[in-house]
Amino acid sequence: MADPAATFSALGDPTRLAIVDRLAHSADCSIHELSADFPISRQAMSKHLRVLEQARIVRSGRFGREVRFRLEQAELERAQAFLGRVAAQWQGALHRLAKHLDSD
Amino acid sequence: MADPAATFSALGDPTRLAIVDRLAHSADCSIHELSADFPISRQAMSKHLRVLEQARIVRSGRFGREVRFRLEQAELERAQAFLGRVAAQWQGALHRLAKHLDSD
DNA sequence: GCAACGCGCAACTTTTTAGTTGCGTTTTCG
DNA sequence: CGAAAACGCAACTAAAAAGTTGCGCGTTGC
Numbered sequence: 437m438a439d440p441a442a443t444f445s446a447l448g449d450p451t452r453l454a455i456v457d458r459l460a461h462s463a464d465c466s467i468h469e470l471s472a473d474f475p476i477s478r479q480a481m482s483k484h485l486r487v488l489e490q491a492r493i494v495r496s497g498r499f500g501r502e503v504r505f506r507l508e509q510a511e512l513e514r515a516q517a518f519l520g521r522v523a524a525q526w527q528g529a530l531h532r533l534a535k536h537l538d539s540d
Numbered sequence: 541m542a543d544p545a546a547t548f549s550a551l552g553d554p555t556r557l558a559i560v561d562r563l564a565h566s567a568d569c570s571i572h573e574l575s576a577d578f579p580i581s582r583q584a585m586s587k588h589l590r591v592l593e594q595a596r597i598v599r600s601g602r603f604g605r606e607v608r609f610r611l612e613q614a615e616l617e618r619a620q621a622f623l624g625r626v627a628a629q630w631q632g633a634l635h636r637l638a639k640h641l642d643s644d
Numbered sequence: 645g646c647a648a649c650g651c652g653c654a655a656c657t658t659t660t661t662a663g664t665t666g667c668g669t670t671t672t673c674g
Numbered sequence: 675c676g677a678a679a680a681c682g683c684a685a686c687t688a689a690a691a692a693g694t695t696g697c698g699c700g701t702t703g704c
Contacts, residue, residue: 441552441553442552444551444552447552448552450543452545456626460630461629462633463634467680476663479663479664479681479683484662500672500680501679501681503680507626512627512630516624519617520620522616523616525561529565533567570650580693580694581694582650583652583695587693591691606701645704647704648702649702650701650702651698651701652698653696654697654698655694656693657692657695658694659693660692661689662687663686663688665686667682668683668684669683670679671678671680674676
């Protein structure tokens with residue numbers, strides 16, 4: 437993740453998170469296909485996909501007149517690892533605090 | 541996570557993510573302490589902490605005249621697990637696709 | 645007791661975001 | 675060729691988010 441906050445921000449919209457979930461189940465989808473499954477316009481879907489792509493959560497490729505999108509697994513795993521590091525750091529802080537209290 | 545998108549949304553702001561990182565290093569902090577480390581007002585910090593608390597990423601407790609905050613590790617781990625599930629699902633979809641292409 | 649500290653509430657401004665509609669371009673296909 | 679499909683660009687609206695300032699209230703401590 438270049439910018440962890442940007443990744444979480446992209447995942448922080450209910451519609452975009454649903455899009456990610458949708459893409460996790462099917463191989464790859466066009467903008468039109470996706471917007472058919474959501475109660476928003478094609479342009480709104482296009483904007484969401486652009487946000488996800490800019491956050492590297494998704495990749496796109498043009499095939500004739502349509503643009504197909506698929507998940508970029510690596511970015512999900514990077515975000516996962518980031519949360520793991522924060523949790524571990526916090527766990528370490530708790531541990532050091534306990535030791536400090538012991539030595540009092 | 542009651543609402544995964546809400547958790548990611550809370551983590552999706554650069555300032556809030558920095559607050560989380562800050563809280564991961566120290567045991568627990570008051571609003572005043574935290575706002576001293578950030579270029580925003582105490583009220584802005586208070587709002588951010590409220591957002592993090594509503595997303596269950598953080599817990600607060602009152603001690604005299606100050607309110608102290610600490611990380612809620614469980615929520616970080618839930619978010620982490622969520623990303624893991626999505627990634628696994630996507631991995632599975634890729635596998636099924638590969639098998640389908642083989643059987644053609 | 646009273647001054648200073650830490651905080652919450654309310655009102656406000658500014659920027660961002662999610663969504664829309666309309667129009668033009670490229671590609672497909674009968 | 676010509677209609678329809680899939681998309682991008684631009685302008686716009688409405689709502690939410692990030693931030694500020696001002697004021698009041700409980701707590702601390704000299």
